[in-house]
Amino acid sequence: MKYMIDILSKPVQLKIFGKDISLPLIVILAILGLLISIYFTRYMFQQDKWNTLDVQVHKYSIDYPATWNETTYGSSGGQGSHLDYITGRINTFFGPDILIHKTELEQPSLTDAAEWGQEILKASNPRRITPLAETHIGHGNYPALMQSFTERNAPAKAFYAVSGDYAYMIEINQINENSQPIIDQILDSFRLYDESEN
Numbered sequence: 001m002k003y004m005i006d007i008l009s010k011p012v013q014l015k016i017f018g019k020d021i022s023l024p025l026i027v028i029l030a031i032l033g034l035l036i037s038i039y040f041t042r043y044m045f046q047q048d049k050w051n052t053l054d055v056q057v058h059k060y061s062i063d064y065p066a067t068w069n070e071t072t073y074g075s076s077g078g079q080g081s082h083l084d085y086i087t088g089r090i091n092t093f094f095g096p097d098i099l100i101h102k103t104e105l106e107q108p109s110l111t112d113a114a115e116w117g118q119e120i121l122k123a124s125n126p127r128r129i130t131p132l133a134e135t136h137i138g139h140g141n142y143p144a145l146m147q148s149f150t151e152r153n154a155p156a157k158a159f160y161a162v163s164g165d166y167a168y169m170i171e172i173n174q175i176n177e178n179s180q181p182i183i184d185q186i187l188d189s190f191r192l193y194d195e196s197e198n
Contacts, residue, residue: 056193058087058102059166063189065182068092085120090186096179098186101169113160113167114145120169121158126151137161137170138190163192 011022049066064070071089091097101120105112114132126149137144137159144161155175161168170190172183 052189053088053090055088055100058100059163059193060087060100060102060168061189061191061193062088062090062100062186064090064098064186065092096175096183097173098183099169099171099173101171103167104165105167106165108162108165108167110143110145110160110162113162113169114147116167117158117160117169117171121149121171124151126156132160135159137187138192139188140192142190142192159187161190161192163194168192 007025009024009026012025012028014021014023014028050063051066051070052061052063053070053072054061055072068090069092073087085101085103086099087102088100089098090100101117103116105116108116129149130147132145132147135144135146136142137146138161142161142163144159146157146159148155148157150156151173154173156171156173157175158172159170161170170187175183
């Protein structure tokens with residue numbers, strides 16, 4: 001017992017905000033325990049709740065579970081020369097990663113949108129790519145094209161839709177059996193804003 005007390009009382013050197021700090025191991029463990037408790041409490045309270053990612057600058061909104069994370073990008077898309085088409089991202093630590101891409105094309109067809117999106121997907125070297133299939137997605141039952149593929153040894157899908165002079169691709173990675181109902185609900189919530197709504 002004394003051995004355990006000695007270990008827990010032993011100071012640990014940490015560098016926090018550039019300053020050297022010495023804390024007993026038991027204090028560090030207590031702080032970590034508190035942070036984990038806060039995280040799980042938040043998770044339990046938000047488990048059945050949903051948020052809306054409303055990206056008016058890119059003319060769409062989409063719902064997602066409140067326990068997931070979101071990132072949005074400015075009017076020119078994501079950062080970096082190869083990411084100027086990423087407008088938003090929704091993900092969870094151990095599950096799906098959803099990217100919403102958008103670009104401006106002159107009166108694009110669904111085929112134009114798919115060709116544009118497939119060029120983006122090539123960068124991640126997808127495998128087992130299926131042919132394009134017609135489908136409908138979103139709040140407005142929008143006509144879309146879909147294809148499945150494998151990325152990083154996990155199932156993935158891409159959905160292509162158009163609205164006015166814009167082409168959209170919703171790329172969903174790390175799909176698993178348990179996440180499919182949630183993904184379906186996310187896709188069903190996708191809403192494209194009409195020009196008259198801006």
